Each structure stands twice: as structure tokens, then as C-alpha cells.
Amino acid sequence: MEINSKEQYEKFIGYIDEYLPERAESLKNMYNAFGKRLLLAPASAIEHYHNAFPGGYLDHVLRVVDLAIKLYDFYETNGMDLSGFTKSNLVFVAINHDLGKLGYVGEGREKYIPNDSEWHRKNMGKIYTYNEKIPFAITSDLSLYTLQKFGVEVQWEEYLGIKIHDGLYEEGNKPYYISRMDSSSLRTNLQYIMHMADLMASKHEYRTWKNIKEGKVEQNPNKIVNTKDNKKEESNKTLEEFRQMFKSS
Numbered sequence: 132m133e134i135n136s137k138e139q140y141e142k143f144i145g146y147i148d149e150y151l152p153e154r155a156e157s158l159k160n161m162y163n164a165f166g167k168r169l170l171l172a173p174a175s176a177i178e179h180y181h182n183a184f185p186g187g188y189l190d191h192v193l194r195v196v197d198l199a200i201k202l203y204d205f206y207e208t209n210g211m212d213l214s215g216f217t218k219s220n221l222v223f224v225a226i227n228h229d230l231g232k233l234g235y236v237g238e239g240r241e242k243y244i245p246n247d248s249e250w251h252r253k254n255m256g257k258i259y260t261y262n263e264k265i266p267f268a269i270t271s272d273l274s275l276y277t278l279q280k281f282g283v284e285v286q287w288e289e290y291l292g293i294k295i296h297d298g299l300y301e302e303g304n305k306p307y308y309i310s311r312m313d314s315s316s317l318r319t320n321l322q323y324i325m326h327m328a329d330l331m332a333s334k335h336e337y338r339t340w341k342n343i344k345e346g347k348v349e350q351n352p353n354k355i356v357n358t359k360d361n362k363k364e365e366s367n368k369t370l371e372e373f374r375q376m377f378k379s380s
């Protein structure tokens with residue numbers, strides 16, 4: 132849960148170059164179109180969800196990619212089935228699974244905007260609020276929409292990996308996960324690994340926030356976690372740090 136940095140951005144781009152060279156150009160075009168939103172967006176709006184702080188999105192995505200790779204290696208080491216997909220397919224899904232959380236491309240079209248209501252921040256943990264100026268979309272739908280808009284080819288197993296990454300937390304995923312017939316079962320473990328990686332990352336992020344809130348872990352001055360005890364200025368200060376960081380580069 133670290134303050135976003137050039138290192139994190141470089142790590143993100145590094146994953147694209149290493150695992151997805153054929154699609155690197157179109158992916159970079161797409162992420163460039165979001166500008167600094169990739170670096171500043173939170174992973175959620177509410178403090179007790181996960182990573183509801185500036186830079187929380189990229190921090191979360193990098194954690195999911197790391198875990199997905201480790202889970203892939205774990206499957207391999209233990210002789211578990213990895214047929215029907217490659218590590219690159221899995222990394223593609225992990226990198227892009229939450230893309231919809233960035234909102235739509237264009238000025239003022241982000242999904243999460245800082246909540247001006249100090250009461251809601253303090254009493255309900257609503258650090259951000261949903262941008263009412265953009266059309267509502269389920270995150271995975273918007274992720275897939277944005278990928279096609281930028282001409283990024285998505286294979287079927289990848290499409291499904293993004294679409295159902297929330298597992299059974301999303302009602303609409305039931306037909307894929309709860310199958311009555313062998314023929315309608317998921318054909319690969321990609322989707323299960325992706326869901327596990329995302330669940331593990333978000334629960335870790337939640338627990339980190341909770342431990343800081345309860346004083347079990349001291350907040351590192353180089354790390355920012357929004358809790359209801361933080362003042363709004365804290366977020367603004369962080370944003371200013373981001374601006375300075377990238378101004379000087």
C-alpha cells in the first residue's frame with residue numbers, strides 16, 4: 132500500500148513489455164489516454180473496501196499481477212492443471228481486470244471523485260464518490276469496452292477471466308461458476324486463479340487499512356492510507372506530492 136511512484140509505473144509497463152509484447156503498443160496507447168488517472172485513481176470509493184486512496188488502483192493491480200504469477204507458479208510446481216492458457220494470458224487479465232475503475236477516457240470522466248462531504252468521509256468512510264456524469268457500468272463491462280475501443284485483442288479465456296473475476300460475489304457470474312453439466316464447466320483454471328489473486332489482494336489491502344486504523348500497525352509516513360481519522364487535507368497533500376513528483380520528471 133505504497134504511495135504511487137515512478138517505480139510502480141515502471142513496474143506496470145515492465146509487465147506489459149515482458150509478457151505482452153505483441154499487444155504492448157495498443158495497451159500503452161490505451162493507458163496513455165488515461166494520463167495521470169492511472170497513477171492517481173483509488174481502487175475503491177470506501178475506506179473499508181480496499182485501497183481507497185490516491186494511487187490505490189495501481190497498487191492493487193500490481194499486487195494482483197504479482198499474486199497471479201505466484202499462483203501460476205504454484206500450480207505448475209504442484210502439477211496442477213494449466214492447460215488451455217498461458218502465463219501471458221493470465222498476466223493480461225490481471226493487468227486489465229479492473230480497468231473499468233478508471234472510468235471512461237476523457238476529461239472529467241473518471242469513475243471515482245474525491246468526496247467533498249467531510250461528514251460522509253468521517254462517519255461513513257466514503258472517501259470518494261461515484262461520478263454521476265458518466266454512464267453507470269459494472270467494472271468488468273467497462274474494462275472490456277475500453278479494451279475493444281483501443282483495438283486491444285482479447286482472447287475468449289481472457290475475456291471470461293476479466294468478466295467473472297469477482298467470482299460468486301457477482302450474481303451474474305453464477306452460470307459460469309455453478310455448472311450443472313460437465314460441458315458448461317469452465318474450461319481452464321485461468322478464471323479461478325484470477326479470482327483468487329484478486330480476492331487475496333483486496334483482503335490484504337482491507338486488513339492493512341484495518342490494522343492501521345486499530346493502531347496495530349504504525350502508518351509509515353511514506354505510505355498513505357485513508358481512514359476516517361485522516362483529514363481531507365491528507366488526500367489533497369498526497370495529490371500535490373504526485374503532481375510534484377511527475378512535474379520534475
Ligand SMILES: [Fe+2]
Pocket residue numbers: 191195228229329333
Ligand atoms: Fe481487483
